[in-house]
Amino acid sequence: xxxxxxxxxxxxxxxxxxxxxxxxxxxxxxxxVAFTVARGETVGLVGESGSGKSVSALAILGILHPAARITSxxxxxxxxxxxxxxxxxxxEYRGRELSMIFQNPRTAxxxxxxxxxxxxxxxxxxxxxxxxxxxxxALELLAQVQIADPxxxxxxxxxxxxGGMCQRVMIAxxxxxxxxxxxxxEPTTGLDVTTQAAILExxxxxxxxxxxxxxxxxxxxxxxGERCDRIVVMHAGHxxxxxxxxxxxxxxxxxxxxxxxxxxxxxxxxxADLAPIPGGVPDLRGVLPPCRYxxxxxxxxxxxxxPPLPRQQIARGHLVACRFPS
Amino acid sequence: MIALLRHGRYVVGENPVTGAAxxxxxxxxxxxxxxxxxxxxxxLATDAAQTLQPPSRAHWFGTDQVGRDVLSRMIVATRLDLxxxxxxxxxxxxxxxxxxxxxxxxxxxxERLVSRLxxxxxxxxxxxxxxxxxxxxxxxxxxxxxxxxxxxxxxxxRMARAETNVRRDAGFVEAARLAGxxxxxxxxxxxxxxxxxxxxxxxxxxxxxxxxxxxxxxFIGLGVRPPTPEWGIMVAxxxxxxxxxxxxxxxxxxxxxxxxVFCFNLLGDGLRDLIDPRRRT
Amino acid sequence: xxxTPLLDVRSLSKRFPVRxxxxxxxxxxxxxxxIASGECVGLVGESGCGKSTIVRLVTRLLDPTGGRIFFAGEDVxxxxxxxxxxxxARAAIQMVFQDPADSLNPRFTAFDxxxxxxxxxxxxxxxxxxxxxxxxxADLVGLPAELLRRFPxxxxxxxxxxxxxxxxxxxxxxxxxxxxxxxALDVSVQAVILHVLADLRQxxxxxxxxxxxxxxxxxxxxxRVLVMYLGRIVEAGPVDTVFDRPGHPYxxxxxxxxxxxxxxxxxxxxxLAGEPGSPIDPSPTVCxxxxxxxxxxxxxxxEMPVLRTTGGDGHQAACHLLDxxxxxxxxxxxxxxxxxxxxxxxxxxx
Numbered sequence: 001x002x003x004x005x006x007x008x009x010x011x012x013x014x015x016x017x018x019x020x021x022x023x024x025x026x027x028x029x030x031x032x033v034a035f036t037v038a039r040g041e042t043v044g045l046v047g048e049s050g051s052g053k054s055v056s057a058l059a060i061l062g063i064l065h066p067a068a069r070i071t072s073x074x075x076x077x078x079x080x081x082x083x084x085x086x087x088x089x090x091x092e093y094r095g096r097e098l099s100m101i102f103q104n105p106r107t108a109x110x111x112x113x114x115x116x117x118x119x120x121x122x123x124x125x126x127x128x129x130x131x132x133x134x135x136x137x138a139l140e141l142l143a144q145v146q147i148a149d150p151x152x153x154x155x156x157x158x159x160x161x162x163g164g165m166c167q168r169v170m171i172a173x174x175x176x177x178x179x180x181x182x183x184x185x186e187p188t189t190g191l192d193v194t195t196q197a198a199i200l201e202x203x204x205x206x207x208x209x210x211x212x213x214x215x216x217x218x219x220x221x222x223x224x225g226e227r228c229d230r231i232v233v234m235h236a237g238h239x240x241x242x243x244x245x246x247x248x249x250x251x252x253x254x255x256x257x258x259x260x261x262x263x264x265x266x267x268x269x270x271x272a273d274l275a276p277i278p279g280g281v282p283d284l285r286g287v288l289p290p291c292r293y294x295x296x297x298x299x300x301x302x303x304x305x306x307p308p309l310p311r312q313q314i315a316r317g318h319l320v321a322c323r324f325p326s
Numbered sequence: 327m328i329a330l331l332r333h334g335r336y337v338v339g340e341n342p343v344t345g346a347a348x349x350x351x352x353x354x355x356x357x358x359x360x361x362x363x364x365x366x367x368x369x370l371a372t373d374a375a376q377t378l379q380p381p382s383r384a385h386w387f388g389t390d391q392v393g394r395d396v397l398s399r400m401i402v403a404t405r406l407d408l409x410x411x412x413x414x415x416x417x418x419x420x421x422x423x424x425x426x427x428x429x430x431x432x433x434x435x436x437e438r439l440v441s442r443l444x445x446x447x448x449x450x451x452x453x454x455x456x457x458x459x460x461x462x463x464x465x466x467x468x469x470x471x472x473x474x475x476x477x478x479x480x481x482x483x484r485m486a487r488a489e490t491n492v493r494r495d496a497g498f499v500e501a502a503r504l505a506g507x508x509x510x511x512x513x514x515x516x517x518x519x520x521x522x523x524x525x526x527x528x529x530x531x532x533x534x535x536x537x538x539x540x541x542x543x544x545f546i547g548l549g550v551r552p553p554t555p556e557w558g559i560m561v562a563x564x565x566x567x568x569x570x571x572x573x574x575x576x577x578x579x580x581x582x583x584x585x586x587v588f589c590f591n592l593l594g595d596g597l598r599d600l601i602d603p604r605r606r607t
Numbered sequence: 608x609x610x611t612p613l614l615d616v617r618s619l620s621k622r623f624p625v626r627x628x629x630x631x632x633x634x635x636x637x638x639x640x641x642i643a644s645g646e647c648v649g650l651v652g653e654s655g656c657g658k659s660t661i662v663r664l665v666t667r668l669l670d671p672t673g674g675r676i677f678f679a680g681e682d683v684x685x686x687x688x689x690x691x692x693x694x695x696a697r698a699a700i701q702m703v704f705q706d707p708a709d710s711l712n713p714r715f716t717a718f719d720x721x722x723x724x725x726x727x728x729x730x731x732x733x734x735x736x737x738x739x740x741x742x743x744x745a746d747l748v749g750l751p752a753e754l755l756r757r758f759p760x761x762x763x764x765x766x767x768x769x770x771x772x773x774x775x776x777x778x779x780x781x782x783x784x785x786x787x788x789x790x791a792l793d794v795s796v797q798a799v800i801l802h803v804l805a806d807l808r809q810x811x812x813x814x815x816x817x818x819x820x821x822x823x824x825x826x827x828x829x830x831r832v833l834v835m836y837l838g839r840i841v842e843a844g845p846v847d848t849v850f851d852r853p854g855h856p857y858x859x860x861x862x863x864x865x866x867x868x869x870x871x872x873x874x875x876x877x878x879l880a881g882e883p884g885s886p887i888d889p890s891p892t893v894c895x896x897x898x899x900x901x902x903x904x905x906x907x908x909x910e911m912p913v914l915r916t917t918g919g920d921g922h923q924a925a926c927h928l929l930d931x932x933x934x935x936x937x938x939x940x941x942x943x944x945x946x947x948x949x950x951x952x953x954x955x956x957x
Contacts, residue, residue: 048793148881162882163654192653193820194879197864201876219794222866226873249868263798265823266868267850271805274827277795280763497710500668501774504702506692506727519714603714603758 009036010213011060011181016073016083018052018059025285029055032309033073033239035232037181040211042204044224044245047234048260050281053217056234057183059083061100062090078180096126099174103186105166109158115169116142116154122176141172145202164195168202175206182207183215188223200227221264225249230317233257236282236292238309243318253314253325256293291322299324330600337599344599347592354586357404365398369555378572388574390563396574399555400582406556407586410467411536414474419529421475422482427521429483430490431513440487444480452477456539460548470549474536485528489521523602530594534587541583557583611680612641613814614665614782619674619684621660625887632886634660636838638674642782647808647815649829649846651822651861655883656835658818662786665816666702667691679781698728701780705787707767711759717770718755721745724778744773747810748803765796769803776807784816789824801828822865826850831921834858837886837895843914844922854917854924856900877901894927902928 018030030052037043045053058064060075060082075082077098082090102108110118119138123129129137142150145168158166167187174182184203188196200216204227207214216228224231224245231248233241233256241254252258262275279296282288290307294300303323312320338348357364367385373393381388387396429440447455459473493499494517502516503509541558543549545565550556552563557579564575599605619638622631635657642648652658663669665676667688676684683696691697701724704710711720721741725731731740742752750769759767768788775783785804789797805828808815819825825832825846832849834842834857842855853859860877867873879899889895894907906927914923915930 048795164882193822194653194860194864197866197876198878220866221794222868225868225870226866246870260794261868263795264868265821265827267823267826267865267872269827271801271827274798274801276798276802280765497704497706498712501702501704501710501771502712502723503668503692504666504697505724505774506697507723508692509689516712520712604760 010039010041010078011037011215012074012076013056013060014074014076016056016059016075017071018055018064019069019071020065021067021069022285027284028237028288029068029284030059030237033234033237034311035239035242037213037215039180040207040213041230042207042214042216042228044228044231045215045217045234046219046221046224046231046260048219048281050236050284051234052237053234054185055237057100057185057215057217061094061098061183062087095122095179096177097179098181098183099177099179100183100185101167101170101174101187103189105163105170105187106158106161108170109166111158114155114157115161119169119173119176122173126177137176138172141176142169144175144206145169145172146198147172163191164199167191167195167199171199171202171206175210175212178210179212181213181215183217185217186219187216189218189220196223221260222266233260237284238292238321239319240293240321241319243314247315247318251326253318253320254293254322255297255299255326258326333605334600337596337605341596341599343592344596347589347596350585350589351593354404354408354589357401358408359405361401361404365395365401367395367398369394369399369402370553371395378567378575380572381574387578388572390560390575391567394553396560396578399560400557400579403555403557403560403579404582404586406467406550406554407537407540407558407583410471410474410540411533411590414471414536414540415478415529415532417471417475418478418532419482419525422479423486423518423521423525425479426483426486427490427513427518430487431494431509431517437487440483444483447477448480453539453542456543457546457548460543465548465551467550470540470543473543474539477539478532478536481528481532482525485525486518486521489524490517493517493520523598526598526601527594530590530597534590537583537586537590610644612677613644613646613679614642614816615675615677616640616665617675617677619661619664619676620672621657621664621669622672630888633838633889634886635664635671636889638835638838638840640833640840640843642814642816644781644814645812646831647817647829649825649832650816650818650835651820651825651832652835653820653861653883655837655886657838658835659786661835662702662784662816662818665782666700666784667697692727698724698778699781700784701775701778701782702784702786703768703772703775703788706791707764707771708759708791710771711767713759716756716758717745717750717762720759720770721755721773721777724774728778740777741773744777745769747776747807748773749799763796764792765799768792768796768800772800772803772807776811776813779811780813782814782816784818786818787820788817790819790821797824804828822850822862834861837883837889839895840914840925841896842924844918844924845920848918848920848922852918852922854922854929855896855926856902856928857896858924860901894925904928 014034016030016033020027020029033052033056045056047053059070062082070083073083077093080089116138119141120134123134123137139150139154142153147153147165147168153161188199191199203214206212216224218224228245230242230244232239233254235256241252241257248257249261252261259275259277263277265274277296282292282295289305290309291304294304301324309321310323312325314320314325338345371394376389376393377391379385379389385395385397387400389395425440429437456473456477459476460469463469499512499516502512540549541561544556544558545562550559552559560579561576567575617639619635621635622633624631638661650658650661664671667683670688671684675682678696678700681696686694718741721744722737725737725740731737741755745752745755748769750766750773754762754766762770789800792800801824807813817825817829829846831844832846833840834855836857842849842853842858849858850862853862860879863874863877881899884895884898892909892911894912897903897907904927912925912927914925917924917929
């Protein structure tokens with residue numbers, strides 16, 4: 001029985017674990033993280049600070065901090081395991097098949113090079129175009145990301161542009177070679193809400209036109225609810241729930257997901273409806289129970305202290321890491 | 327206070343380098359305080375029959391060209407050198423950082439005045455300036471201290487100005503104003519104490535440099551007058567005899583200088599850790 | 608008959624000169640509003656709209672260039688900011704800051720931080736009384752007493768913000784300005800802090816000016832809301848009215864851009880063209896929103912719109928298109944003259 005090609009995911013992350021060596025001990029930032037991204041799909045990776053969502057992205061791309069160690073896991077992208085691959089192989093993929101945009105656009109761009117030159121660098125490295133063609137293509141890209149007056153932007157330095165425009169430039173850099181996957185790490189945190197909507201629409205539009213898959217990393221649940229096909233919820237380095245968007249909001253199975261939804265302000269809700277989550281994110285150094293949500297969970301039972309952390313399949317595409325899903 | 331002492335013990339114990347530097351400092355302080363009484367010989371007593379004797383059981387570090395015991399002179403000199411260094415740096419630090427902090431916080435004419443002053447001092451090669459000051463005012467310990475203090479002013483002024491500038495717009499500064507503090511109190515009690523930790527490293531490096539400066543001035547004859555024992559003068563006296571093979575006259579005081587400077591340099595980080603509450607766990 | 612408002616701001620403006628030129632940035636331009644005692648008024652707007660400047664003017668950290676500020680009937684705007692710390696009104700107007708880590712002195716313990724205004728403004732020197740008052744303030748915000756000995760870096764973000772709130776309420780101010788109090792915190796902690804703030808308001812009977820870019824939060828806590836754009840107030844009114852029936856095109860665009868959790872609450876997005884205009888010497892006769900506005904009329908270019916009533920409950924918006932005489936014949940968007948940026952290639956207007 002042959003598996004249809006469409007069923008093979010574009011990116012498949014399996015059992016990814018990452019540790020950091022710090023002065024105060026070993027921080028187990030990620031433990032057995034797993035999720036998939038299909039071709040053309042938009043996946044939201046959502047969690048609070050310390051949940052490990054950015055670390056996951058950096059691990060996939062191979063640009064983690066030197067103090068980090070990937071202790072296990074695979075990230076299979078188009079047949080190649082990026083984690084096991086050599087740096088040379090990864091460099092071929094980065095920027096061309098797989099790219100990333102970051103949170104603070106102004107600091108993510110090189111401050112002493114003009115925007116146009118930075119785009120051209122990417123094109124020269126990966127697209128093998130001649131000098132003349134490269135300039136034209138750079139201007140094309142700037143227009144594609146809806147920058148008014150691309151010629152002026154081409155010669156501008158990052159500090160001369162607004163936050164929204166810098167983010168558009170970063171998107172231009174990222175999509176210059178039409179990658180199959182774009183990872184966006186908190187691309188709109190810190191931007192105004194109208195600019196945020198415009199940027200996310202731009203990414204959506206570009207993704208739709210070239211069948212590009214997107215991973216949207218954010219702490220804003222409402223954002224992923226609006227823009228993503230599937231959502232992966234993370235807590236303290238674990239994936240706690242994965243589900244299609246509508247299903248996740250309609251029937252969240254993991255207690256953390258339910259509380260996260262309940263603590264997000266929504267239109268029409270009253271303050272009394274806003275329920276906080278007790279406790280805090282656990283300290284990732286030292287000994288931790290198999291379920292890292294255990295100490296904050298209202299459904300915790302002695303059975304939760306026994307390893308391993310279960311991963312139950314509730315329905316097609318809906319996974320929960322809990323012994324007592326609702 | 328107790329918390330500070332406890333934190334001090336933690337800082338010293340945590341880093342072996344700081345611990346070693348602190349131990350060395352204690353040794354230096356011991357000699358500075360009690361040196362006069364534990365020195366085996368009178369540092370000023372000459373002995374014509376025992377000139378330029380190599381190290382022996384009687385004189386552990388040998389004798390110099392007029393028969394004085396090198397070890398005794400070295401021990402007694404500790405007090406003078408430390409006093410010069412500490413007072414010069416203290417004077418420099420207090421005046422320089424106060425001026426720099428005011429300049430950074432209030433801006434305007436205060437800043438212009440302080441900047442021009444520091445620029446003027448820095449326009450001179452600093453050691454030459456120190457020489458000029460001592461030559462003009464006379465070879466006394468006090469003048470050496472003043473000269474060293476003056477040439478170090480610009481470093482503290484600039485550092486304080488930069489640190490104050492950075493913190494001037496911080497949230498807690500606005501909060502201090504909301505809590506009823508006038509601009510003077512905000513600068514003195516909120517902004518300036520936060521500028522101290524980075525300056526502590528500068529202070530300790532400066533201590534080492536101040537000792538070398540005093541020693542250098544003495545070396546060229548513009549410092550402490552003979553026969554007062556001081557490491558720099560002793561190195562100067564012994565320099566003439568190095569060539570003829572009497573190495574001990576210069577080497578041991580030189581070694582003392584090196585150890586003192588080394589100790590202060592290593593203490594820098596420890597001192598910063600002691601003052602900065604962010605290092606407390 | 609209405610009582611004297613607690614805060615009465617009239618035609619407030621603040622200009623910052625551009626160095627080396629005679630030009631000036633108009634951070635706040637002709638802003639007027641009132642806050643009644645016990646009310647919570649929200650102030651929303653995007654970056655560059657002037658809300659941070661308003662915050663600093665109202666808390667008297669900055670001096671206005673024009674206009675008056677009345678607090679409980681007293682003209683506090685005329686007292687220079689440098690001398691305001693010595694007046695009695697200083698203790699009556701306090702603020703909670705956006706970034707808790709930045710707003711706490713790293714060398715002060717939580718206790719010292721909360722005690723500071725008590726020592727300086729309430730003039731409490733007796734150790735015992737200071738201790739009681741600090742503990743009472745910590746208790747009100749739900750900060751455990753054993754955390755009072757800690758330094759800011761030893762506290763979590765939520766705990767730091769509680770210290771900031773305790774410091775602000777320790778002297779029992781009448782007006783508390785909240786400058787984006789939860790934007791630096793995680794969403795679960797945010798809920799806690801909002802509950803604390805709502806609870807305090809009830810218990811201590813304080814008045815709030817709640818500044819935020821997050822409209823959902825403003826809606827949760829406020830009675831009325833003010834919307835600012837490029838230094839001017841473009842809309843004001845009861846919070847539910849403004850959200851459900853926005854009168855100004857900018858408010859409509861703002862509300863449509865908020866990501867909504869419920870699919871049913873999502874509105875069609877109103878797209879704005881170009882970037883916001885420059886706040887340097889803007890023209891006094893052209894509406895600040897002209898050029899980005901999806902609607903438009905000749906009059907928008909000739910006359911600055913002022914706040915006009917558009918509902919019975921105090922709802923006001925500054926837009927010419929609310930004038931029934933011209934609402935029926937707006938200029939088609941293709942005839943809108945361009946400002947500094949070229950038109951966006953996509954067909955994206957409204």
